[in-house]
Amino acid sequence: MAGYVKSNPVTSTLLAVTSAVNFNKGVPGTAGVANDTVILGIKILKNAGAATCTFNSGFRDQTGAQNTTGYVFSGSTTADVYVPLNWINTAGPLQVTAAVANTVIIETDASGYVP
16 A cells, blocks of 8 residues: 555553563563663553552663663543653663553563664
């Protein structure tokens, strides 16, 4: 079909735990390395209490050092929240934690920077 561009499939991961989840080349499981995962977006499902998603590692702060305090995204008690990102973990392995189990969906893909 003219004008059609096939997009790459992404990995959608529901974080079913409240412990840290490591990503390697866009897939949850073992710890990866810097530049191996692209985070395309996150969805935080509505929840009765505070539901958050924290990127624990993988990104830099304003000094260029890896941010170890994390980036926190907040959900809502009335509607699902979708945050498009298109971020790559340039500072180290990607690790993500959900504050409430089964409320955060991470959309990831392997980057082309790490073989």
